[in-house]
Amino acid sequence: MTLAWMAWTTPTALFFIGVACVLCGMGVWHWMRPGGEPRVGVLGIATQRGDRLFLTLLGSAFIHLGWIGLAPEGAPLWGGSILSIVYAALVFRFV
Amino acid sequence: MKPTNQKAWLLVLPVLGLVALSAVIPLMTVVNYSVQDTFGNNQFFWAGTAWYEQVLHSERFWSALARSLSFSAIILAIExxxxxxxxxxxxxxGVGVVVTLVLIALPLLIPWNVVGTIWQVFGRVDIGLLGATLNAAGVDYNYVQDPIDAWATLILMDVWHWTSLVALLAYAGLVSIPDAYYQAARIDGASQWSVFRYIQLPRLGRVLTIAVLLRFMDSFMIYTEPFVVTGGGPGNSTTFLSIDLVQMAVGQFDLGPAAAWSIIYFLIILTLSWIFYAVMTRDESK
Structure with missing residues (x-):
């Protein structure tokens, strides 16, 4: 059985490998430095590291969509990626 | 530090495998489709973010999104x-419990396309009990031609079909409240409203969270019933996101734009479901 029906491309494969690496990284982080106790941040809800990662990934998807929809034509997509990294740092620090 | 037995995690492996096969792998495939173009024969051409740009700049998408959100908001506010x-x-x-539960559960047992067919006939102005009666009574009702009538029919149909689920969940929550709470309320001379406001409603919080999430997700993804009743019409007035998506993917075979549309659709459902969940469990999570 081949995976041709899944229509893989190099960029999408790298994207999913990246997501898998982030998930594994979170596991390693927890193993090395346990401390994922819930805390209440700026959203007023208790979140753990996993929740913050979820919010980061979800928010990053919307930042990229917003970039595609709102940025001037021809603006490189990594502009959205830079914003997402800043957003991720803010989420892990303040949420 | 107290050692923790982590072996229980092994028990979730079968579910993880099933979710991977039924959700993650198809989702990956949709992501792959969303950045490519295809003309069939399993040949794909790189399109980058072109389909996302097309969807995000299309009036068709935003109109369908507004209709879907409005529909979900209305049925949640009623159901x-x-x-x-x-x-x-x-x-x-007493005996009334069994009879009521069976009657209440009946609409839930009917397949979605059958519900659609029932209401499609029920609302017809020539032979339908609802449509013909309303017209005989002088009400100008015709869901085939009038967008407001079409919306009213779909909302009524959804309320008829799914309020039972909310009622059953709420009933399960209510019967689980210990009698001691009611006894204490009686001793304090609490009114019926106070009992509801300070005992029943707080104790229903969890089941209502589930009810809101289920009904939101289901109504936001609704397809079969409105497709059978109105087919998305009159005009595009009841063309929800799902109906438009199927037209694009199956009717027009525009797999790239349909995949981009699906991803955005999925992200919206995920976000709104998370917001509902976070808001409704905010107090107990602190």
Whole structure:
């Protein structure tokens, strides 16, 4: 059985490998430095590291969509990626 | 530090495998499709973010999104209070319990396309009980031609089909409240409203969270019933996101734009479901 029906491309494969690496990284982080106790941040809800990662990934998807929809034509997509990294740092620090 | 037995995690492996096969792998495939173009024969051409740009700049997408959100908001505003009201008035003892539960559960047992067909006939102005009666009574009702009538029919149909679920969940929550709470309320001379506000409603929080999430996700993804009743019409007035998506993917075979549309659709459902969940469990998570 081949995976041709899944229509893989190099960029999408790298994207999913990246997501898998982030998930594994979170596991390693927890193993090395346990401390994922819930805390209440700026959203007023208790979140753990996993929740913050979820919010980061979800928010990053919307930042990229917003970039595609709102940025001037021809603006490189990594502009959205830079914003997402800043957003991720803010989420892990303040949420 | 107390050692923790982590072996229980092994028990979730089968579920993880099933989710991977039924959700993650198809989702990955949709992501792959969303950045490519295809003309069939399993040949794909790189399109980058072109389909996302097309969807995000299309009036068709935003109109369908507005219709889907409006539909979900309306049915939640009706079904949740109505379901709780029905549950509060259902019998708690005697033969009436079984009879009521069976009657309440009946609409849930009917397949979605059958519900659509029932209401499609029910609302017809020539032979339908609802349509013909309303017209005989002088009400100008025709869901095939009038967008407001079409919306009213779909909302009525959804309320008829799914309020039972909310009622059953709320009923399950109500019967689980210990009698001691009611005894204490009686001793304090609490009114019926106070009992509801300070005992029943807080204790229903969890089941209502589930009810809101289920009903939101289901109504936001609704396809079969409106497709059978109105087919998305008149015009595009009841063309929800799902109906438009199927037209694009199956009718027009535009797999790239349909995949981009699906991803955005999925992200919206995920976000709104998370917001509902976070808001409704905010107090207990602190």
């Amino acid at each position: 949740i209070p109505l379901g709780v009201f029905i549950a509060l008035n259902m019998p708690r003892k």
